[in-house]
Amino acid sequence: MQKRKINLFGPSITNFEIDNVSKSLKLDWFQNYNKYQQEFEDYLKNFTKRKYALATPCGTHAIHLALLSAGIKKGDEVIAPNATWIGSVAPIVQVGAKVVFADIDKENWCLSLESIKRAYSKKTKAIIMVNLYGNMPDYDPITLFAKKKKLLLIEDAAESFGSFYKKKPSGNFGDISILSFHSTKTITTGEGGALLCNDKRIYDNAVMFSDHGRSKKGNRLKSEIVAFKYKMSSIQAAMGIAQLKRLKIILRKKENIFKRYEKNFKKCIEIKLIKTSKHSVSNHWLTTIYWPNKKKINVNSLINFLKKKKIETRPFFPPLNQMKAFSNNRNYYRSTITKFSEDIATRSINLPSGLNISNKDIDEICQHIINFFTY
Numbered sequence: 501m502q503k504r505k506i507n508l509f510g511p512s513i514t515n516f517e518i519d520n521v522s523k524s525l526k527l528d529w530f531q532n533y534n535k536y537q538q539e540f541e542d543y544l545k546n547f548t549k550r551k552y553a554l555a556t557p558c559g560t561h562a563i564h565l566a567l568l569s570a571g572i573k574k575g576d577e578v579i580a581p582n583a584t585w586i587g588s589v590a591p592i593v594q595v596g597a598k599v600v601f602a603d604i605d606k607e608n609w610c611l612s613l614e615s616i617k618r619a620y621s622k623k624t625k626a627i628i629m630v631n632l633y634g635n636m637p638d639y640d641p642i643t644l645f646a647k648k649k650k651l652l653l654i655e656d657a658a659e660s661f662g663s664f665y666k667k668k669p670s671g672n673f674g675d676i677s678i679l680s681f682h683s684t685k686t687i688t689t690g691e692g693g694a695l696l697c698n699d700k701r702i703y704d705n706a707v708m709f710s711d712h713g714r715s716k717k718g719n720r721l722k723s724e725i726v727a728f729k730y731k732m733s734s735i736q737a738a739m740g741i742a743q744l745k746r747l748k749i750i751l752r753k754k755e756n757i758f759k760r761y762e763k764n765f766k767k768c769i770e771i772k773l774i775k776t777s778k779h780s781v782s783n784h785w786l787t788t789i790y791w792p793n794k795k796k797i798n799v800n801s802l803i804n805f806l807k808k809k810k811i812e813t814r815p816f817f818p819p820l821n822q823m824k825a826f827s828n829n830r831n832y833y834r835s836t837i838t839k840f841s842e843d844i845a846t847r848s849i850n851l852p853s854g855l856n857i858s859n860k861d862i863d864e865i866c867q868h869i870i871n872f873f874t875y
């Protein structure tokens with residue numbers, strides 16, 4: 501029998517999701533337009549304790565709407581980490597502003613306050629904090645700095661739904677938070693996202709930018725501005741509602757995956773797991789290992805070794821400022837020193853963390869990795 505491939509990601513879809521989606525396919529979504537989206541948004545608001553939520557087709561669109569709604573434009577600078585998915589920063593370029601790449605903290609792997617301070621200039625208008633792999637940064641001093649300098653603080657919580665910092669849920673930090681419900685994420689709607697905020701002006705702007713420049717009131721055939729069409733479908737929202745109702749079970753499974761890896765790697769002191777940052781609870785979206793520089797393990801050799809064993813892994817995010825998308829377009833960005841982002845990319849990988857993984861799979865993965873490290 502052929503060995504089953506162990507995937508990096510995998511959602512948890514049960515009959516509960518299937519039944520809710522089937523229900524949404526019947527005509528009530530058409531007769532009662534936005535019913536499922538509103539219910540989904542209400543769940544998100546309740547969970548994150550935000551006043552407003554807007555469901556979007558993906559997390560990248562939510563960041564685009566956040567920047568547009570807060571008036572970020574050409575000539576402005578936005579500080580963001582050099583170590584993240586491109587979706588965190590592409591919308592900065594799309595609104596005509598400049599990305600300022602800053603470094604991540606050695607402990608929590610999210611933007612560090614020191615690096616933000618180094619990156620700050622008179623043109624800085626916003627900071628995009630990314631809660632990398634579900635880990636939370638030290639939000640208190642960063643929020644204080646943003647307030648002092650009157651900067652818009654956006655929480656990119658694409659990877660951290662279900663994480664907490666000082667008992668506050670991810671999705672509740674800064675002026676605007678964004679979520680992603682991409683197929684790889686803890687809670688998924690296939691593709692999907694959301695914008696969360698407490699400011700009615702920002703929410704109203706986001707609604708208008710997401711709906712061809714139409715305001716909720718007045719003649720719905722007349723647009724006030726030329727804008728975008730960024731709306732989530734009823735089918736996606738129905739799937740999301742069912743996923744949210746199972747959030748506790750899903751988070752427990754993620755925690756168990758992390759703990760199983762942790763237990764296994766205790767046998768090999770050179771292999772370290774991403775640490776949950778101080779004062780926080782991580783959703784353990786994606787278990788990640790790293791090793792000391794002196795070990796001289798090559799990321800690609802390790803990934804290829806595991807691939808031969810039918811185990812899918814992924815390297816750490818390559819530094820954005822070294823990608824052609826940016827290095828070929830010097831006017832898109834300004835770089836600061838981002839030593840740790842560059843260094844950690846050479847000595848860490850993401851391990852299979854899908855919700856369908858078994859303890860036996862994890863034990864096997866760990867044994868292969870330990871063998872690779874010790875022989």
Ligand SMILES: Cc1ncc(COP(=O)(O)O)c(C=O)c1O
Pocket residue numbers: 557558559560561584585587588630656658659679680681682692693
């Ligand atoms: C940190 C981060 N930001 C933004 C995004 C963009 O989300 P989406 O893929 O839903 O557009 C992702 C998703 O992969 C992400 O991981």
